[in-house]
Amino acid sequence: MTDTVTTPAVAGLAFAHAEDADTPALVALWERAGLTRPWNDPFADIALARRGPHSTVLVAREGTCLAGSVMVGHDGHRGWIYYLAVDPQLQGRGIGRALTIAAEDWLRARAVPKLMLLVRPDNEKVRGFYEAIGYAEEPRVVFSRRLDGK
Ligand SMILES: CC(C)(COP(=O)(O)OP(=O)(O)OC[C@H]1O[C@@H](n2cnc3c(N)ncnc32)[C@H](O)[C@@H]1OP(=O)(O)O)[C@@H](O)C(=O)NCCC(=O)NCCS
Structure with a gap:
């Protein structure tokens, strides 16, 4: 199984797995994109996703800047994506679609x-974005329970 990141064609962008040094910029990106919540610890989420073979964080770089990210993982049957974010200054250029395709390819592999x-x-x-890139809304009720006492 290859662990290289499929690189959809978006001019000037390179796709890769996040590295240790990306963590502060990733959290800053998620904050700018409005994805962080007080009850979640994004640093812990990044560390957990990058720890094992069943999940990762993919990033899109423009030069040395972090243009976007997506967290992707699977439970053996279903794949999940989280923290899909594109820098607000760079939205509308196809980066969100490209990151989603990179995550799909990681799961397909x-x-x-x-x-x-x-x-x-x-x-x-x-x-609207997910509908535009071919995803369908499914009527499901989600149950959850916190395991961390929060
Ligand atoms: C959602 C997000 C990742 C999209 O990234 P993006 O780079 O701006 O999106 P893209 O440029 O790749 O758009 C892909 C397609 O979706 C369409 N699209 C984007 N937003 C849309 C919307 N609100 N309604 C309808 N279509 C939309 C685009 O027009 C484009 O279609 P086209 O290729 O036919 O022109 C970005 O807006 C973002 O970071 N949002 C804040 C964080 C967030 O909410 N993340 C999701 C958490 S579940």
Whole structure:
């Protein structure tokens, strides 16, 4: 199984796995993109996603700048993406679509048949994005339970 990142063609961008040194810029990007929440620790999320073979964080770089990111992982059947973010100054150039394709390819290389993602109900804008790139909304009720006591 290859661990190289498929690079969709977006002029001037390079796609790769996040490295240790990317963590502060990743968290800053997620804050600018409005993805962080007080009850989640983005530093811990990055460390956990990069720890094992079943998940990773992919980044799109423009020169030395972090243009976007997506966290991707799987549970053996379903693949999931989280923290898809494009720098607000660079949105609308195809970077979000390219990162999603890179995540799809990462999952496809591991024979994962389906990609899932959660959208907060008030995030109308991102629903339009996922519909535009070929995702379908599925009526599901999500149950959850915190395991960290928060
Ligand atoms: C969602 C996000 C990642 C999209 O990234 P982006 O780089 O701006 O999107 P792209 O330029 O790749 O857009 C791909 C396509 O989606 C379309 N699109 C984007 N936003 C759209 C919207 N709100 N409604 C309809 N279509 C939309 C684009 O027009 C484009 O279509 P085209 O290729 O036919 O022109 C970016 O807006 C973002 O970081 N948002 C904040 C963070 C966030 O909400 N993340 C998702 C968490 S679930």
